[in-house]
Amino acid sequence: MTVTVYVPRDAAALSVGAEEVAVAITREAAKRGEQIRLVRNGSRGLLWLEPLVEVATSAGRIAYGPVTPEDIPGLFDAELLRGGAHALHLGPTEEIPYLKRQERLTFARVGVTDPISTADYEAHGGWRGLRNALALSGAEIVEAMVQSGLRGRGGAAFPAGIKWRTVLNTAGEIKYVVCNADEGDSGTFSDRMIMEGDPFVLIEGMTISAIAVGAKSGYVYLRSEYPDAERTFEAAISAAQRAGYLGDDILGSGRAFHLELRRGAGAYICGEETAMLESLEGKRGMVRFKPPLPAIEGLFGKPTVINNVITFASVPIILDKGAKYYADYGMGRSRGTLPFQLAGNIKHGGLVEKAFGITLRELLYDYGGGSASGRPIRAVQVGGPLGAYLPESQFDTPLDYEAFAAIGGMVGHGGVVVFDDTVDMAQMARYAMEFCAIESCGKCTPCRIGSTRGVEVIDRMRQGERREANIELLRDLCETMLHGSLCALGGMTPFPVRSALEHFPEDFGVPRKAAKAA
Amino acid sequence: MKGEAMTGGSSHSAHDEVAAEEAIALHAARPGGLLPLLHAIQDRLGYVPPWVLPRVAEALNISRAEVHGMVTFYHDFRTSPAGRHVVKLCRAEACQSMGADALARHAENRLRTQFHHTSADGITLEPVYCLGDCACSPAMMIDGRLYGRVTPERFDHLLKSMEKP
Numbered sequence: 263m264t265v266t267v268y269v270p271r272d273a274a275a276l277s278v279g280a281e282e283v284a285v286a287i288t289r290e291a292a293k294r295g296e297q298i299r300l301v302r303n304g305s306r307g308l309l310w311l312e313p314l315v316e317v318a319t320s321a322g323r324i325a326y327g328p329v330t331p332e333d334i335p336g337l338f339d340a341e342l343l344r345g346g347a348h349a350l351h352l353g354p355t356e357e358i359p360y361l362k363r364q365e366r367l368t369f370a371r372v373g374v375t376d377p378i379s380t381a382d383y384e385a386h387g388g389w390r391g392l393r394n395a396l397a398l399s400g401a402e403i404v405e406a407m408v409q410s411g412l413r414g415r416g417g418a419a420f421p422a423g424i425k426w427r428t429v430l431n432t433a434g435e436i437k438y439v440v441c442n443a444d445e446g447d448s449g450t451f452s453d454r455m456i457m458e459g460d461p462f463v464l465i466e467g468m469t470i471s472a473i474a475v476g477a478k479s480g481y482v483y484l485r486s487e488y489p490d491a492e493r494t495f496e497a498a499i500s501a502a503q504r505a506g507y508l509g510d511d512i513l514g515s516g517r518a519f520h521l522e523l524r525r526g527a528g529a530y531i532c533g534e535e536t537a538m539l540e541s542l543e544g545k546r547g548m549v550r551f552k553p554p555l556p557a558i559e560g561l562f563g564k565p566t567v568i569n570n571v572i573t574f575a576s577v578p579i580i581l582d583k584g585a586k587y588y589a590d591y592g593m594g595r596s597r598g599t600l601p602f603q604l605a606g607n608i609k610h611g612g613l614v615e616k617a618f619g620i621t622l623r624e625l626l627y628d629y630g631g632g633s634a635s636g637r638p639i640r641a642v643q644v645g646g647p648l649g650a651y652l653p654e655s656q657f658d659t660p661l662d663y664e665a666f667a668a669i670g671g672m673v674g675h676g677g678v679v680v681f682d683d684t685v686d687m688a689q690m691a692r693y694a695m696e697f698c699a700i701e702s703c704g705k706c707t708p709c710r711i712g713s714t715r716g717v718e719v720i721d722r723m724r725q726g727e728r729r730e731a732n733i734e735l736l737r738d739l740c741e742t743m744l745h746g747s748l749c750a751l752g753g754m755t756p757f758p759v760r761s762a763l764e765h766f767p768e769d770f771g772v773p774r775k776a777a778k779a780a
Numbered sequence: 781m782k783g784e785a786m787t788g789g790s791s792h793s794a795h796d797e798v799a800a801e802e803a804i805a806l807h808a809a810r811p812g813g814l815l816p817l818l819h820a821i822q823d824r825l826g827y828v829p830p831w832v833l834p835r836v837a838e839a840l841n842i843s844r845a846e847v848h849g850m851v852t853f854y855h856d857f858r859t860s861p862a863g864r865h866v867v868k869l870c871r872a873e874a875c876q877s878m879g880a881d882a883l884a885r886h887a888e889n890r891l892r893t894q895f896h897h898t899s900a901d902g903i904t905l906e907p908v909y910c911l912g913d914c915a916c917s918p919a920m921m922i923d924g925r926l927y928g929r930v931t932p933e934r935f936d937h938l939l940k941s942m943e944k945p
Contacts, residue, residue, distance in 0.1 A: 273912065273913065274915065274916050276926060277913050277919060309916055310915070312916070446910060448872030448910045448914060449873060449874045450912070451914055451915070454912040486856050487911050487921075488912055489924050489926075524815065524816065525819055527815060527854035527857060528855035528856035529855060542815075543812040544812040544815050544817075545814070545846075546849050546850055546854075547854075562811065605874040606873065606874040606877035611914070634878065647873060679873050679874045679877060679914070680877060681877045690876075693873070
């Protein structure tokens with residue numbers, strides 16, 4: 263009997279040897295005359311257990327991990343193909359507490375299906391949202407999106423339905439749907455996991471958006487640092503075209519939607535939506551002034567829906583199960599779920615999709631299991647390089663857009679980067695300024711010059727030069743950048759800097775009292 | 781031939797010429813085609829040589845300065861060839877929290893070169909700001925292949941295995 267074995271093709275799994283494990287399994291099975299069907303799935307997101315191998319048995323899928331090629335003969339001896347006992351045996355995958363306690367809506371299929379099989383996607387609930395959408399008017403789709411409460415998952419958290427409505431109501435023969443897959447924030451990888459693990463959910467979400475607003479073509483702007491995602495997503499586009507989910511006549515509806523992948527070129531600023539549009543137009547990624555909003559004058563001057571990968575990937579379930587189903591998750595004005603990413607110095611790093619409202623402490627300890635080093639967690643950066651550094655006293659804050667804004671932080675794209683007590687927060691503040699200097703597009707002065715001056719001021723403080731005066735100067739500089747920058751890069755770099763100074767002044771050689779007073 | 785290319789002069793092989801013209805022909809007419817065009821040139825030639833800029837400008841009917849601006853704005857594009865291998869080490873926050881700075885110093889010592897430079901034996905070392913492998917930090921990429929949980933020992937091991945035929 264042929265046994266199905268799953269070995270992820272996710273880049274994180276590949277980075278720790280999944281390819282070698284897949285080769286070793288194939289070789290060992292052939293040697294022993296065992297019939298196997300090897301499926302290269304996405305990752306379940308339990309990244310500390312990668313490479314995670316699963317075997318389909320009569321008792322469901324059984325997990326083993328982390329597996330090395332050297333483990334394979336022993337695993338076969340232990341009846342791997344029948345789910346046999348072994349030191350790496352983790353039991354039924356779905357029963358692993360880390361996974362079992364999640365609320366996987368957007369990530370429902372990631373790690374479960376063969377990412378580039380349209381049939382497997384359909385067998386697991388795919389394309390239902392699209393079929394429903396094809397029977398609705400654009401206004402009805404937009405209304406469902408508004409009712410779902412889905413807000414942009416890229417960081418800015420603008421209500422997706424409102425944005426779509428603007429594009430729908432803007433007259434124009436040509437409109438575009440653009441997906442921002444320039445996932446440049448350190449500590450984030452959920453976009454990548456979707457594109458490698460369930461690319462059709464993104465294709466379906468973008469197609470629904472196109473049908474809603476009346477667009478016939480779309481682009482996915484993918485960062486060049488993700489070559490594995492590029493390969494998988496290109497394969498998915500081709501498969502969707504062949505099966506009639508993309509092209510001139512989607513599912514016989516007479517509606518057309520063409521999707522194209524464009525590769526970025528290593529510029530962080532192209533994650534800013536207007537810089538991304540410039541880049542897609544074949545120009546340098548310089549931030550545009552707003553207004554006009556991209557929804558009115560976007561790509562090539564046409565009305566354009568721009569959403570991030572996770573936003574689009576959350577659309578199919580809303581059109582499938584209804585706006586209320588989605589909106590019933592979450593708290594306050596943060597509806598639905600967010601795929602959080604536990605990263606950095608964390609014992610159990612990975613992807614945790616939960617409804618908004620979970621606290622940072624639950625994520626860090628109940629899921630993350632504390633730091634990887636075993637030392638106390640001292641600081642956590644939520645929301646990428648432009649997010650605030652949070653001390654232990656703020657770990658009980660619920661992950662909710664408004665609650666985080668209230669403490670000067672941001673949920674952003676849901677990335678959580680953990681640092682233990684060996685971290686030098688003055689160095690992290692310096693890095694924030696340095697990163698801004700490296701990645702600034704150069705259009706506005708506070709960002710272009712301010713970031714370089716910020717590095718210099720922090721260097722002087724660290725050398726002990728006129729510390730109190732330099733604190734004041736740094737705060738003043740942060741104010742200027744905050745209010746005077748054109749986009750979030752210059753405008754939000756002050757968040758990590760100021761939070762580091764406020765919560766960890768001793769790292770700058772400043773007594774707590776002096777830092778507060780300045 | 782390699783020596784000629786290194787000088788950045790106008791001499792280049794017929795093969796490179798054909799490859800560049802092919803890339804231009806493929807992408808010049810696409811909407812917003814300049815970015816994919818430059819990628820196509822770099823994918824084929826390993827870098828974007830100065831002699832292609834006027835040709836690209838002419839094909840797209842834009843100024844040479846605009847093409848030059850694109851090449852210099854985006855971190856990915858090289859104006860001279862890289863070494864035999866390209867090692868990209870992540871320097872961003874998640875990797876820093878797991879010792880990326882120490883790994884970076886180790887890499888510089890081991891390769892006897894600095895970031896943005898190529899070692900005597902032809903290995904180019906570059907910083908990169910996030911490879912999306914943040915739960916398996918520190919991460920790096922060698923010739924487009926991703927590696928996670930990179931300790932200094934694993935770095936040395938990977939470097940050695942790279943040199944095997």
